[in-house]
Amino acid sequence: MKRNYKKIIALAFLFTGLFSCKDLTEVNNNPNGIQPDLVNPNLVLPTVLTEAAKLYVNLGYQDIAGVVQHTQKDAWSSGHNDYDWGGNQSWSGYYDILRNNQLVYDRAVAEKLEFHQGVSLVMKSFMFGLITDLWGDAPYNTGLKGELGKPEDILPAFDSQEVIYTGILADLEKANTLLSKSKAEYSSIVDNVDVYFSGDPAKWRKMANSLALRYYMRISAKKPDVAKAGIEKIVGNAAQYPIMTVNSEDATMGFPGTSDGTAWPANTVFDVSGSNYRRIKMAGTFVETLQALKDPRLGIWANKVEVPLVVDASLPAGTDKIEGGKRYLSPDKVGNTVVDTDPEYVGIPTSFSALPSAFNLNPTPGQTSFNPHVSFLNDIYKAATGPLLRARLISAAEVNFILAEAALKGWNAGDAKARYEAGVRASLNTWTVGSKADAYLTTPGVAYEGTLKQVIEQKWIASWTAATEAWFDFRRTGFPALKAGPAAKRQALPVRFYYMQDELNINKANTNAALEKLEVTNFSQADGKNSAWSKPWVIQGTGKPW
Structure with a gap:
């Protein structure tokens, strides 16, 4: 079992003074590390929380942001822009986190620490939710038992998505009960160990029930009666099932920024070349949507173009000059090249x-390009740390959009308009432009129209830097109506990750059994069943997203 011993040992020194001493013959049982049957769960929990949050933000800020067209890259771009993933996505890091999390749970049970049990069940649900959302069927019931040495545990069978989602929802129900007491009623809570909520069980309980809303909605097309009953149960029993309603309850993690491993990804502090920041640009799809809606978040997320293009038919032929901070071109210098002359x-x-990198007549195309005619991300994303640089696992905005969708379905989830507007307001508040919410909510296209398309579009916008949810929503609803570009690997957006080659080689029989349950589509093509365009159970038979 992988336990990230270096981090555990460092934390052991940090918390030496916080826990009662034991006889030296007990603590010296293992001179090379901390024994799993003795370790305090507070020593392992920070690794679970920080690694999960880093993994999630790297998904939502990198290639998945390309899938849902928040961003595009202008170099090393084929995976991000074109879905050319090559079948190498590995879930090893996900299971590493889950193994550490299982250690937290086992030790919490042994020590009768209900808070830690509840937290570990929430994190188990979050991580297994990601795995099944991204890949499909996966080892679940026996996926964390490899050290028992049994053949069926070393090479585990894959559980169906239906089984995994059912297990997730059951664990979240259990977590809701475990986390239902006041903080004073729990023992061994160490606030700074909990990098999400500083040891607040009420907020963890809200995260548990908010994640349940997420997964009930995820399966709503396949099991509508279960989803309806689950969501109505939570909404109809606010005291028993509290949920996130305001931004201060969001499940987020900041970045200390003291090293590359604790800094915002793609910053320019530790990547002194700045290449990783420089390569990520806003996607035209996203920019044009935000501009059409006069969205005040655009200026928080992106810089204005450094040098706008001006194509002027009155200029003499052959004109290509920079003057007054703009680049002026005569039409013959542009020819049939598509350019974007937006001044902002x-x-x-x-x-x-x-x-x-050649887009918009960039004078320096190539891997080291610096395109002055395309919007860079806002300078805040150069930093290693900052108030807006947070991993966002689930938020009040998302919860309100889920409930707006549920209300549109006719379920007892509150007023759809009020839920939609609350989601928009929560996102604007998150990004420091909440004062503009009243005006924004009257803007054509934003003013409530009562359509699923509008709710999911605003949810897509609000998922900036947490793009995985937008991908799963697109897969489930077909909204926003995103289209693949001409250079994409397929002329449709992908719907899953490939099972990695190691799993195919080492756990062949079980992986092949899972592959047989995928639905091959017209876009699977030469990939066969193990394709990013083969549909997993959760969208089979739904006609979505294409």
């Missing part, structure tokens, strides 16, 4: 070319 914000079109 310009995004890169989705998967439009194998050389995206």
